[in-house]
Amino acid sequence: MAPSFLSVVSLFAAYIRHCFKAAGLASRTLSVDAQTTMHFWAPIHQSAHKPSVVLIHGFGLEAIWQWRRQVQILAPLFNVYVPDLLFFGGSTTNSSERSEVFQAACVGKLLDLLDLERFHVVGTSYGGMVAYNLAQMLGKERVQKVVIASSGVNMTKTDNADLLQRAQFDHIHQLLLPATPQHLRKLLSLTVHRPPKILPNFLLGDFLDKLYAENRKEKMELLKGLTIGRDSTSNISPLEQEVLIIWGEEDGIFPVQLARELKRVISEKARLELIKEASHVPQIEKAGEFNNILLNFLKG
Numbered sequence: 129m130a131p132s133f134l135s136v137v138s139l140f141a142a143y144i145r146h147c148f149k150a151a152g153l154a155s156r157t158l159s160v161d162a163q164t165t166m167h168f169w170a171p172i173h174q175s176a177h178k179p180s181v182v183l184i185h186g187f188g189l190e191a192i193w194q195w196r197r198q199v200q201i202l203a204p205l206f207n208v209y210v211p212d213l214l215f216f217g218g219s220t221t222n223s224s225e226r227s228e229v230f231q232a233a234c235v236g237k238l239l240d241l242l243d244l245e246r247f248h249v250v251g252t253s254y255g256g257m258v259a260y261n262l263a264q265m266l267g268k269e270r271v272q273k274v275v276i277a278s279s280g281v282n283m284t285k286t287d288n289a290d291l292l293q294r295a296q297f298d299h300i301h302q303l304l305l306p307a308t309p310q311h312l313r314k315l316l317s318l319t320v321h322r323p324p325k326i327l328p329n330f331l332l333g334d335f336l337d338k339l340y341a342e343n344r345k346e347k348m349e350l351l352k353g354l355t356i357g358r359d360s361t362s363n364i365s366p367l368e369q370e371v372l373i374i375w376g377e378e379d380g381i382f383p384v385q386l387a388r389e390l391k392r393v394i395s396e397k398a399r400l401e402l403i404k405e406a407s408h409v410p411q412i413e414k415a416g417e418f419n420n421i422l423l424n425f426l427k428g
């Protein structure tokens with residue numbers, strides 16, 4: 129492993145943390161129960177006049193890598209909370225539970241501790257499944273609006289098999305928990321519409337060392353512990369909240385068809401917004417467009 133001062137990834141991580149701080153957020157850690165500790169970013173000064181919004185990251189990198197471009201825009205208007213899900217960033221548990229429902233329950237406990245009475249929730253990919261469960265669990269009294277981005281909440285076993293076929297892998301962890309530069313290249317080709325042309329192996333290796341090596345065993349268990357996508361039919365129940373679905377038209381992980389199906393089942397008046405020339409991470413690739421859609425919905 130390269131020492132931190134030589135690591136492009138560590139330098140960039142320091143820059144992102146600086147961006148979070150500049151937006152008025154602070155890094156904190158709390159025990160949410162006897163077995164579970166969560167790391168999160170929260171406003172240094174919580175404002176009683178602002179609504180609150182919780183951003184839930186996807187599988188892969190810890191929260192700060194996924195929401196940098198949103199935090200800067202949202203923080204002046206909302207109290208912004210950005211938790212790291214269990215086994216990402218500094219969050220961990222001694223519990224043996226690994227499902228997305230458990231992740232949602234832990235985020236719920238954290239928000240209880242923070243006395244967050246009402247809030248909007250935004251989740252991407254795996255985090256969208258967590259957001260969906262949080263909204264179900266707490267109901268519309270507490271969770272106001274729900275944004276599901278790039279997240280196959282309605283996916284089935286067949287969608288999983290299709291994804292493996294597109295990636296030409298046997299196991300989902302080879303794709304979602306890459307251990308070699310070659311696997312990481314594959315993941316990038318499916319998640320980013322226009323991956324950078326020049327990606328030297330040393331840089332990819334740096335990413336693998338710094339960001340994918342930690343808690344590998346537990347992250348594998350999270351993938352196995354997912355309750356979504358296990359059966360041949362999906363029967364999710366509709367949400368009571370107002371729902372916005374945002375998706376990249378070229379999503380290589382969850383094809384856009386899943387967004388259309390999700391819109392039909394998640395809520396009668398769910399809004400669906402597609403972003404052109406974006407794949408699985410429109411909040412990064414097309415941050416401006418993503419933010420406009422998001423703000424429009426949250427403020428409207």
Ligand SMILES: *[C@@H]1O[C@H](CO)[C@@H](O)[C@H](O)[C@H]1NC(C)=O
Binds near residue numbers: 162163220221222
């Ligand atoms: C898990 O258990 C160990 C040993 O009892 C303890 O030191 C650690 O703080 C626990 N972790 C969490 C997240 O509670």
Ligand SMILES: *[C@@H]1O[C@H](CO)[C@@H](O)[C@H](O)[C@H]1NC(C)=O
Binds near residue numbers: 283362389
């Ligand atoms: C999503 O749910 C709807 C309604 O339950 C169903 O008709 C559709 O086939 C589901 N999509 C998938 C991919 O399972």
